[in-house]
Amino acid sequence: MRRSIPNGHKFERHRALLAGALLVVFFSITAGGTGYPSGQFLPAGEGERPAENGVARGSPAFALYISYLMAEIDASQEPGVICRISDEGMRMIRRFRGLVEKPVDDGNLLKLPSPARPFASTYQPGPLMFLADPAIPSTKQVEVAAVAFEPLREMVAFVNSHPGCQLMVASGYRSYERQAVLFANRAKRVLIEYPELQGDREKAERIAGRIVAVPGTSQHMTGRAIDFTTAVLKGGLVEEFAGTPEGRLLKEHAWRYGFVFPYAEGKEEITGYIYEPWHLLYVGKYHAEIIQMHGWVIEEYLGYMEKERSILFRATEGELRRYLYNEETGTVEVNLIKEKEPSWCYLRGRWNWEEKWSKQGKVVDRPRGL
Numbered sequence: 001m002r003r004s005i006p007n008g009h010k011f012e013r014h015r016a017l018l019a020g021a022l023l024v025v026f027f028s029i030t031a032g033g034t035g036y037p038s039g040q041f042l043p044a045g046e047g048e049r050p051a052e053n054g055v056a057r058g059s060p061a062f063a064l065y066i067s068y069l070m071a072e073i074d075a076s077q078e079p080g081v082i083c084r085i086s087d088e089g090m091r092m093i094r095r096f097r098g099l100v101e102k103p104v105d106d107g108n109l110l111k112l113p114s115p116a117r118p119f120a121s122t123y124q125p126g127p128l129m130f131l132a133d134p135a136i137p138s139t140k141q142v143e144v145a146a147v148a149f150e151p152l153r154e155m156v157a158f159v160n161s162h163p164g165c166q167l168m169v170a171s172g173y174r175s176y177e178r179q180a181v182l183f184a185n186r187a188k189r190v191l192i193e194y195p196e197l198q199g200d201r202e203k204a205e206r207i208a209g210r211i212v213a214v215p216g217t218s219q220h221m222t223g224r225a226i227d228f229t230t231a232v233l234k235g236g237l238v239e240e241f242a243g244t245p246e247g248r249l250l251k252e253h254a255w256r257y258g259f260v261f262p263y264a265e266g267k268e269e270i271t272g273y274i275y276e277p278w279h280l281l282y283v284g285k286y287h288a289e290i291i292q293m294h295g296w297v298i299e300e301y302l303g304y305m306e307k308e309r310s311i312l313f314r315a316t317e318g319e320l321r322r323y324l325y326n327e328e329t330g331t332v333e334v335n336l337i338k339e340k341e342p343s344w345c346y347l348r349g350r351w352n353w354e355e356k357w358s359k360q361g362k363v364v365d366r367p368r369g370l
């Protein structure tokens with residue numbers, strides 16, 4: 001009896017010491033070891049520079065840290081808002097908020113030919129389909145990528161369900177060879193239109209290249225670029241298309257079907273192409289939505305993602321997504337963020353820190369609105 005009491009004390013002391021040591025290790029790993037958390041969102045890439053802003057290692061309590069991370073997510077409740085998020089931050093949020101990430105887009109639809117990176121003449125798009133559906137009127141026989149067929153059908157049906165609207169497809173997939181013919185024809189026309197070029201073919205081709213894509217650089221090679229016209233415009237591909245009821249409906253709603261306008265007005269210097277309100281490209285709804293909400297062209301989107309690397313985006317319908325830049329492919333992957341099992345951190349409501357931290361910790365890009 002007498003001996004068991006000191007033994008018992010000894011045991012408890014050991015346990016307390018062990019628990020204390022574990023806690024210290026835990027704090028130093030989670031709070032300080034990675035350079036996170038900080039009192040503010042770090043621009044992408046700066047997470048690797050620990051504690052330079054002076055607050056990174058100074059987090060006083062683990063509870064504060066977790067509530068801060070969770071506030072990051074809740075701060076992006078507003079649709080369209082982008083929050084920067086580090087891998088480490090995301091890992092902690094997943095773990096303590098009971099969330100999982102589900103890959104939904106591998107970024108393949110953002111692989112596009114451009115003057116800087118032309119596709120080889122041997123490039124093969126995925127499966128193609130002829131537009132034989134009466135729901136998709138076209139001015140001639142048109143082939144499109146199978147992946148874009150259903151969204152296209154739905155989008156055209158939506159536009160044409162409005163009184164007086166007669167949206168028509170003017171062109172879709174174009175092979176390398178076909179593009180080469182179109183380009184040569186355009187260059188010839190330039191020489192006729194500008195006699196002062198005096199047979200300077202190179203210059204004529206440069207001018208032609210702003211109107212018709214150089215072979216290997218046309219988005220039509222993918223089968224996902226589609227040119228639209230209307231019955232009133234009689235098949236013409238003209239700027240006036242933007243002002244037609246059909247054009248205006250597309251401008252406002254095409255993103256819902258996964259389409260974007262790659263050659264936007266006022267972005268000619270970035271895209272290298274003239275304004276083409278009739279030319280739409282299917283990139284899938286995850287990319288189309290964020291591009292539309294922020295008024296980007298694809299180049300700006302990719303540039304933004306290359307800089308930020310990893311962001312959280314709250315979609316219009318409330319869905320939370322993580323966008324990740326893939327350096328190897330130069331594209332963006334998308335993960336859905338979903339609730340897993342409820343966990344102890346649902347007690348979060350008990351912490352009063354959140355309000356304060358979410359206000360102070362947020363660096364967001366707001367959408368220009370739809």
Ligand SMILES: [Zn+2]
Pocket residue numbers: 220225226227278279280
């Ligand atoms: Zn086009």
